[in-house]
Amino acid sequence: MVLMKYNGYEVTERENCIIVENVKDFNPVHIFECGQCFRWIRQDDGIYMGTALGRTVNVSFSDGVLRIDNSNLEDFKNLWFDYFDLGRDYSEIKAALAKDEIMKRAVEFGYGIRILKQDIWETLISFIISANNRIPMIMKVVDSISRAYGEEIDFKGRTTYAFPSAESLSNAVLEHLQACKGGFRCRYILAAANAVVNREIDLDSLHRLDTDSARCELTRLPGVGNKVADCTLLFSGVKYDVFPTDVWVKRVMEELYLKREASFKEIQEFAADYFGNLAGFAQQYLFYYARENRIGAG
Numbered sequence: 001m002v003l004m005k006y007n008g009y010e011v012t013e014r015e016n017c018i019i020v021e022n023v024k025d026f027n028p029v030h031i032f033e034c035g036q037c038f039r040w041i042r043q044d045d046g047i048y049m050g051t052a053l054g055r056t057v058n059v060s061f062s063d064g065v066l067r068i069d070n071s072n073l074e075d076f077k078n079l080w081f082d083y084f085d086l087g088r089d090y091s092e093i094k095a096a097l098a099k100d101e102i103m104k105r106a107v108e109f110g111y112g113i114r115i116l117k118q119d120i121w122e123t124l125i126s127f128i129i130s131a132n133n134r135i136p137m138i139m140k141v142v143d144s145i146s147r148a149y150g151e152e153i154d155f156k157g158r159t160t161y162a163f164p165s166a167e168s169l170s171n172a173v174l175e176h177l178q179a180c181k182g183g184f185r186c187r188y189i190l191a192a193a194n195a196v197v198n199r200e201i202d203l204d205s206l207h208r209l210d211t212d213s214a215r216c217e218l219t220r221l222p223g224v225g226n227k228v229a230d231c232t233l234l235f236s237g238v239k240y241d242v243f244p245t246d247v248w249v250k251r252v253m254e255e256l257y258l259k260r261e262a263s264f265k266e267i268q269e270f271a272a273d274y275f276g277n278l279a280g281f282a283q284q285y286l287f288y289y290a291r292e293n294r295i296g297a298g
Helices: 028-032 073-083 090-097 101-109 120-129 135-149 166-170 174-178 185-197 203-208 211-218 226-235 247-258 264-292
Strands: 002-006 009-013 017-021 040-042 048-052 055-062 065-069 152-155 158-161
Touching: 002 073, 009 073, 017 073, 028 040, 028 048, 028 055, 055 073, 055 152, 090 101, 090 264, 101 264, 120 135, 120 185, 120 203, 120 226, 135 158, 135 166, 135 174, 166 185, 174 185, 203 211, 211 226, 226 264, 247 264
Parallel strands: none
Antiparallel strands: 002 009, 009 017, 017 065, 040 048, 048 055, 055 065, 152 158
């Protein structure tokens, strides 16, 4: 058994498992089922199995203790600490956002949400797949693409698959990729892969751009509109002042805040003015609260 203190947490490694104590504002259901990620699956015992950053792990949480199975101290420091955004005080964020009754209810309902810092390439492709698609189908397509083109991972005697690199997908044949059931989005996936491989776009440099410029850079790609771009920026931890808005989020904002029909531009301007640099966090609390309570679904 190895014990260390790391950024305010007590972290123990034992038998290929990491145990992190004193974790607050963390609920796996809220995190993995709020619509930000597609490769975490809840098992019958309530534990979530997921593949991210080239690793497959089991994650569980109880009474302030986070457990990551199939991991070690180095992976925790180099991967999972940032992936789960454990260096951020979400209590402060929720306090700042809970300035009206709507947001108070939303942050109380999704109290355990944390915005994951996912690999930006995987996030981009996942949200290209998300266009006009339901979450169960998105998960199936992402899994199929990973099985077809990703590298194998040995996880407790079973084989899982990492999300494929841009290089791997750039070599895909369209007809074979379409067998993964991505439909019309497969052309966009290939275009994005080729753009990254040919250095027509540098995903790793987007954090150095202002938000509008980063969004514009992503929307140069076929199949990437403002909503997909904003989701990519937010859920990879690149920009937190975006407010991903699709037709449903627009209806939610009209019903909860504006009390009238509004354009997408008006929704974006309202979110920027009202939530400021916390707009991305606000969107996730509102999205999860509204979806689970079927607000705006009529």
